[in-house]
Every structure is written in structure tokens, then in C-alpha cells.
Amino acid sequence: MGTPLVSIRNLSKQYGAFVALDNLNLDIEAGSIFGFIGPNGAGKTTTMRILSTLLTPTAGDAWIGGACLSTHPDAVRAQIGYMPDFFGVYNDMRVWEYLDFFAGAYRVPPDARPAMVTDLLTLVGLDAKRDAFVDELSRGMKQRLGLARTLVHNPSLLILDEPASGLDPRARIELRELLKELRQLGKTVLISSHILTELAEVCTHVGIVERGRLLVSGSIAEILRRMQPARVIQVRVLGRGAQGLELLRTVPGVQDVTWLPVQAAGSLSPPPPPDGAPPPPIPDGPGLLRARVLGDERLQGAMLTLLVRHEIPVYAFHEEVSDLEDIFLRTTRGLVQ
Numbered sequence: 170m171g172t173p174l175v176s177i178r179n180l181s182k183q184y185g186a187f188v189a190l191d192n193l194n195l196d197i198e199a200g201s202i203f204g205f206i207g208p209n210g211a212g213k214t215t216t217m218r219i220l221s222t223l224l225t226p227t228a229g230d231a232w233i234g235g236a237c238l239s240t241h242p243d244a245v246r247a248q249i250g251y252m253p254d255f256f257g258v259y260n261d262m263r264v265w266e267y268l269d270f271f272a273g274a275y276r277v278p279p280d281a282r283p284a285m286v287t288d289l290l291t292l293v294g295l296d297a298k299r300d301a302f303v304d305e306l307s308r309g310m311k312q313r314l315g316l317a318r319t320l321v322h323n324p325s326l327l328i329l330d331e332p333a334s335g336l337d338p339r340a341r342i343e344l345r346e347l348l349k350e351l352r353q354l355g356k357t358v359l360i361s362s363h364i365l366t367e368l369a370e371v372c373t374h375v376g377i378v379e380r381g382r383l384l385v386s387g388s389i390a391e392i393l394r395r396m397q398p399a400r401v402i403q404v405r406v407l408g409r410g411a412q413g414l415e416l417l418r419t420v421p422g423v424q425d426v427t428w429l430p431v432q433a434a435g436s437l438s439p440p441p442p443p444d445g446a447p448p449p450p451i452p453d454g455p456g457l458l459r460a461r462v463l464g465d466e467r468l469q470g471a472m473l474t475l476l477v478r479h480e481i482p483v484y485a486f487h488e489e490v491s492d493l494e495d496i497f498l499r500t501t502r503g504l505v506q
Contacts, residue, residue: 174199174326174357175220180229182215182381189215191381193229197359197374199325202352204372205361212381213361214254217328220359221251234325250319254331258311260304264295267303268317275322289317293347309340316347327351329360345371399424402469404458404476405485411451413458413481420472422464429457459489 175197182190190212197203205213218224220231222242230237236244259267268286277285290296293313298306306314312332319327333341348358348371362368368375369389376386385392406413410428417426428451462468469488476483 172199173197175231175233175359177216177220177231178229180216180219180231181227182212182219182224183227188381190219190226193378193381193383195376195383195386197357199357200352200355201373202348202358202360202371204368204375205359205378206363206365206368206375207361207378208363210380211378213378214330215381216378217251217253217330217359217361220245221249221328222246223251247322248324249326249328250322250324251328252315252319252330252332254334256315258303258314260302262303263300264290264303264306264314265299267314268321271318272321277321285321289320292320292350293317294343307340309336309343312336312340312344313347316344325355325357327356327358327360329358331361331363333362399461399463400469401489402460402462402472403485403487403489404460404472404483405455406458406476407455407482407484408453409481410453410456410458412479413476413483414451416475416479416481417458417460417472420468420475422462422468423472424461424463426458426460429459430454 173196175195177193177195180190180193181188193212193216205216207213215224219226220233220238222238222245226238230239232238233245234248236248238245259270262270265286268289269282272282272285273279290299293316295310295313295317298310303311303314316327316329316332319329333344336344348360351358352373360368360372372389374386374388375392377384404413404417414426414428417423430452460472462472469486473483473486
């Protein structure tokens with residue numbers, strides 16, 4: 170892991186007997202887009218409000234850019250841009266006035282504000298709405314304006330709580346592209362959501378929380394390697410599946426190989442034989458060989474080379490990749506507070 174911009178240590182938040190956040194320890198790498206995942210009530214918003222200095226933790230502490238949350242909150246605020254899941258707008262303001270107002274609140278010099286407002290409106294694609302009143306904007310445009318507002322003081326960390334909530338598909342796509350652009354500009358983004366597909370396409374790292382506890386964190390690839398050290402390779406053949414199966418079983422590092430006929434090739438495991446009977450013979454036709462292996466790309470290369478050398482008609486060869494939904498379902502237990 171690179172240099173952490175955010176370091177959280179033993180962070181807890183308790184309301185009487187209710188524990189909203191339980192001993193959270195987490196590092197967020199500078200320049201990453203970190204997805205904070207969990208069901209409603211898992212502790213995501215509580216964590217974000219603490220990092221934004223809006224809540225005081227019951228125990229623990231955090232550091233953002235080296236500034237301590239508990240002892241130097243003003244230094245923390247200077248480095249963060251926070252957009253809550255529901256944020257207020259001043260409907261009687263024009264779009265440029267809205268950004269200029271918040272720039273003044275962050276003590277941006279008056280002579281620097283016009284150029285800053287123009288640059289931010291260009292960044293979020295609201296140039297054409299510069300003189301429109303805020304209440305004339307669609308939900309997606311208001312979200313983009315809210316994101317622009319978090320950037321007026323050029324923070325290093327953006328904390329975005331459910332920014333895609335209520336957006337239509339086009340607005341969600343535009344938001345994802347904007348987050349990628351912000352990362353290219355050097356921003357670090359902490360984003361929460363319970364829509365896994367939204368985060369899977371944009372995040373470099375994720376953390377999964379449930380009932381106030383962090384269950385797992387890291388890059389998606391790292392988490393998958395920890396949860397599933399063995400890789401699964403799919404080999405689709407036009408025929409000679411029985412010979413291909415026997416050949417793959419001879420390769421060191423291949424744990425087991427199974428066969429799926431073409432009509433069941435979309436399944437994750439072969440259908441069991443009835444009443445414990447031995448599996449039927451493999452027909453000479455199209456199908457899928459599914460190999461569980463312990464090894465890297467060199468092992469995969471050896472497998473494919475062996476099949477090609479023996480003229481097995483391979484037409485597809487790839488690793489079976491789990492996604493963020495798989496990680497979430499394997500990690501969490503569906504508990505709510």
C-alpha cells in the first residue's frame with residue numbers, strides 16, 4: 170500500500186448502549202477512490218461525519234494528511250470536502266453565486282473566485298447553467314453542483330456520502346466519469362454506497378462494514394486473493410473434452426477439473442449424478458472444462474500450451490473472476506442494527 174492520506178485508529182461511536190461504530194481501524198491511500206460499503210445502519214455515515222469533524226468520537230482518533238482529528242480539527246477541515254447524502258441548496262441563488270458564496274465561506278480571496286467558479290463549472294459540466302437559479306436544476310445537476318461546492322477550497326480528500334442516490338442512469342454514469350477525472354487530478358475520494366455495481370466500476374479499494382465493524386478492506390483483487398487463494402480457469406472446447414480433462418489433471422498446481430456440457434456451461438458447478446451414481450462419460454462435443462488451480466499466469470500458460478500441443482480444439486480460455494457482489498455476500502451475514 171502507498172502512503173495513507175487517512176489513518177483511522179480504534180474509532181468508536183456510542184449512543185448510550187447503542188454502538189454505531191465499533192473500534193474501526195482503516196488506512197486510505199492517497200490518490201485512491203475508496204468505496205465504503207455496507208447496508209443501511211452499518212456505520213458508514215457515522216464514520217464520514219466523524220472524519221468531517223461534525224461528530225465527536227466516543228473513542229479513538231484519526232489523522233488526515235498528518236493532521237489529528239481531535240487536536241487540530243481546523244487543519245483537518247482545510248483538507249476535506251464533504252458532501253452529505255442530503256444537502257441543502259439556496260434556491261434563490263444563481264449557480265455561480267452559490268459557488269461564490271461557499272468560496273467566501275472558505276476564505277478564498279475575492280479576486281480569485283471568478284476564475285475558480287468558471288473552472289469548477291467546466292469540470293462538472295455546468296457551464297451552460299452558470300446563470301440559472303439553483304432550484305431550476307435537475308437532481309443530477311444539483312449533485313454535480315454539490316460536488317463542485319466541495320472543491321472550492323481545493324481539498325485533498327473528498328468525502329461523498331451516497332452521491333449517486335436518486336440519480337437516473339445517465340447521471341450516474343456522468344458521476345462515475347467525474348470521480349475518475351478527479352482522481353487523475355490528484356484527489357483522494359472516500360465514497361459510500363449500498364449500490365455495489367456503482368462502486369465496482371470506479372473504486373480502487375473498498376472497505377465492507379456491518380453493524381459498525383470493518384469486516385475487510387483492500388483492493389478488490391487483494392481481497393479476492395485472501396478469500397479465494399485458488400483460481401478457477403474456464404476452458405471452452407469444441408470437442409475431445411475427456412482427453413482435455415485428463416491432460417489438465419497431469420499439470421502440477423491443478424487441484425481438480427470438472428466438465429460441463431454446453432447446455433450447462435453457464436453453471437458454476439456440474440450437476441451431480443442422480444443417487445450418487447458415477448458421472449456419465451464425457452461426450453465428444455462442445456463443453457466447458459473448469460479447473461481449480463494454485464498458481465500464477467505461468468501455470469495458465471502451461472495449461473493452454475499442453476492443450477494446444479495435443480490439438481484439443483480450445484476456443485476460449487480465461488480466468489473466472491468474482492466481483493464485488495461476491496465479496497459482499499461472502500463477507501457479510503445480513504445483520505442490521
